[in-house]
């Protein structure tokens with residue numbers, strides 16, 4: 123359930139390209155680009171002192187991404203940001219001059235954007251971000267979803283004017299179909315996962331995520347000693363861990379990557395010391411984390427800067443949703459979707475294991491940071507699992 127990082131590159135410096143993608147200068151650009159959007163305020167950081175006491179920790183903070191850019195998850199930072207940067211670059215190329223982000227609403231730039239189509243495959247949240255980014259700049263979007271994506275999630279993407287394409291099979295089938303059709307039609311694929319030969323755009327998506335780390339550090343009373351982040355393909359974990367490593371060097375917090383046991387591609391890669399593709403098993407309730415192969419860029423970063431990799435079970439994820447909805451003491455209620463609290467579930471599981479707790483130094487001096495990566499992005503499913511509709515949970519605050 124937990125493995126330490128034993129990769130030969132562990133603690134080696136990041137490659138120049140990853141330093142450029144995830145460093146503080148990149149985050150400045152993200153902030154500048156996203157400032158053009160409405161709802162661009164930072165998300166709240168919630169302290170959970172009662173849960174910290176219960177777990178024997180000094181402090182516990184949750185960066186709550188449920189309200190990010192009005193889209194329900196941190197993914198709002200990645201896909202939409204990448205779309206905007208790609209439009210600015212294409213406009214600069216066609217107009218033969220530098221194009222600043224403040225020109226996004228100019229007729230020249232919008233005329234370029236109107237000729238572009240951005241495509242992606244998604245479990246839900248990434249597609250919503252790409253579609254919203256395309257709508258914002260005046261470009262088209264086509265979003266491929268597999269058979270398991272709920273109608274509610276599809277409707278939430280289509281709301282931004284995206285053309286939706288249902289693909290038979292699983293997430294991997296939707297990724298392959300999106301790539302095939304995009305190649306044929308000359309569309310730009312904006313994927314949140316990377317593969318050999320396709321790294322730059324997923325790198326931009328990860329770059330967008332670094333903004334939530336900057337915000338969290340500014341909101342925390344003192345820097346974290348530990349960070350737990352959940353993983354699908356590993357993009358967000360790598361963005362958070364890589365950014366922290368570039369900011370703090372050897373003083374960076376301990377970093378643990380948390381996978382669902384039923385889709386543990388990062389955990390299995392850590393055991394093999396190489397990125398591995400795992401077999402499809404039973405679906406997991408942590409729907410957004412159901413990925414079977416790590417993103418190559420994410421793996422390259424995590425193999426150097428993650429300290430450990432672990433798995434949590436279905437019931438761990440559900441228990442955390444309920445705990446956050448109905449907290450103890452004065453802790454605020456937090457609406458956390460099925461994949462949102464999985465980093466925290468990893469922390470709770472680690473604290474419940476005496477040996478692991480000691481190994482990780484999870485004691486009264488520990489200040490832990492986790493990310494609630496989504497709110498109730500599928501409200502029906504949320505109510506079925508928690509027993510309360512999201513609005514009622516928020517009303518308890």
Ligand SMILES: Cc1ncc(COP(=O)(O)O)c(C=O)c1O
Nearest residue numbers: 247354355356357358410495496
């Ligand atoms: C809510 C939520 N949390 C975490 C993740 C994991 O992100 P990544 O695939 O970059 O590891 C996702 C991915 O879609 C997500 O939607």
